[in-house]
Amino acid sequence: MARHLTLKVDVDTLRGTLEGVPRLLDLFDRHHVKATFLFSLGPDHTGRALKRALRPGFFAKVQRTSVVEHYGLRTLLYGTLLPGPDIGVKGADAMRETARRGHEVGIHTWDHTRWQDNVRMRPARWTWHEMTLAHDRFTSIFGRPPATHGAAGWQINDDALRLLDTWRLPYASDGRVADGETERGAFHPWVGGRKLDCVQIPSTLATLDELIGVDGRDASGAADALLARTAAGDDDEVFTLHAELEGMKLIGAFERLLTGWRTRGFELGPLANAYARLDLRRIPTRRWSWGSIEGRSGELMVTGAVGPAPA
Numbered sequence: 001m002a003r004h005l006t007l008k009v010d011v012d013t014l015r016g017t018l019e020g021v022p023r024l025l026d027l028f029d030r031h032h033v034k035a036t037f038l039f040s041l042g043p044d045h046t047g048r049a050l051k052r053a054l055r056p057g058f059f060a061k062v063q064r065t066s067v068v069e070h071y072g073l074r075t076l077l078y079g080t081l082l083p084g085p086d087i088g089v090k091g092a093d094a095m096r097e098t099a100r101r102g103h104e105v106g107i108h109t110w111d112h113t114r115w116q117d118n119v120r121m122r123p124a125r126w127t128w129h130e131m132t133l134a135h136d137r138f139t140s141i142f143g144r145p146p147a148t149h150g151a152a153g154w155q156i157n158d159d160a161l162r163l164l165d166t167w168r169l170p171y172a173s174d175g176r177v178a179d180g181e182t183e184r185g186a187f188h189p190w191v192g193g194r195k196l197d198c199v200q201i202p203s204t205l206a207t208l209d210e211l212i213g214v215d216g217r218d219a220s221g222a223a224d225a226l227l228a229r230t231a232a233g234d235d236d237e238v239f240t241l242h243a244e245l246e247g248m249k250l251i252g253a254f255e256r257l258l259t260g261w262r263t264r265g266f267e268l269g270p271l272a273n274a275y276a277r278l279d280l281r282r283i284p285t286r287r288w289s290w291g292s293i294e295g296r297s298g299e300l301m302v303t304g305a306v307g308p309a310p311a
């Protein structure tokens with residue numbers, strides 16, 4: 001039986017939308033693969049992330065992946081010395097082209113930097129305002145509401161998860177499976193004493209940039225490490241990549257990974273396919289929590305304890 005692997009592409013910046021996305025579309029066409037692309041739909045304020053340089057742990061990551069090299073100096077100035085361009089306006093054609101070529105499209109965020117800097121402590125009103133901006137913009141670009149959502153930086157709050165239910169999204173991929181966690185599959189979030197309908201399908205694998213520089217690995221060494229991690233077991237896997245990284249400087253290493261998975265018999269596809277494979281009567285209810293992931297600074301949404309015992 002074929003093993004399955006979901007490809008989830010996070011698109012964070014204008015440069016990633018205009019340059020990384022078209023390259024990934026060509027790569028996926030060559031390999032006859034469909035993926036899920038999640039777009040940042042509002043202003044590109046990536047430069048404000050420079051402020052995070054003052055936080056511990058960031059410099060290690062900067063040195064490992066060379067943020068300036070990957071993102072470009074211009075991107076790092078957006079929202080600081082240069083005004084942040086509107087990705088959903090300047091990148092609308094690239095986004096529509098992604099859907100036209102048969103890929104699944106969904107919401108990543110409105111303003112990536114503002115979301116990551118605020119989502120943990122802001123109330124419902126702030127969260128819903130940001131998400132509604134993204135939803136309205138998505139609908140005006142594509143002429144239909146989004147099929148799915150994958151939170152920026154894998155950061156979320158309870159009110160955001162509730163809004164996904166209000167939007168009636170069948171599934172989303174907002175978080176990660178914690179290092180060492182054995183239950184790695186889809187779940188219904190248990191939020192505020194209630195089971196939410198929108199099924200969470202978490203990312204199960206480390207990203208390439210989390211593995212580069214660890215144990216002296218270069219980009220292709222990181223790809224090989226991921227191939228080794230997926231060699232055993234029979235779980236469905238979910239891999240997140242970034243248009244700014246795997247669509248640009250890391251595209252060679254990513255193609256090595258793609259080829260490796262295909263020759264090992266993996267069927268690669270979008271989140272919609274992962275959802276279609278689920279037995280909806282057997283999806284557990286679980287809590288989520290903030291946790292850290294090896295190789296990534298800060299905390300993010302990780303799958304937590306199995307939810308309340310049935311009454």
Ligand SMILES: [Zn+2]
Pocket residue numbers: 010011012108112151152153
């Ligand atoms: Zn992102």
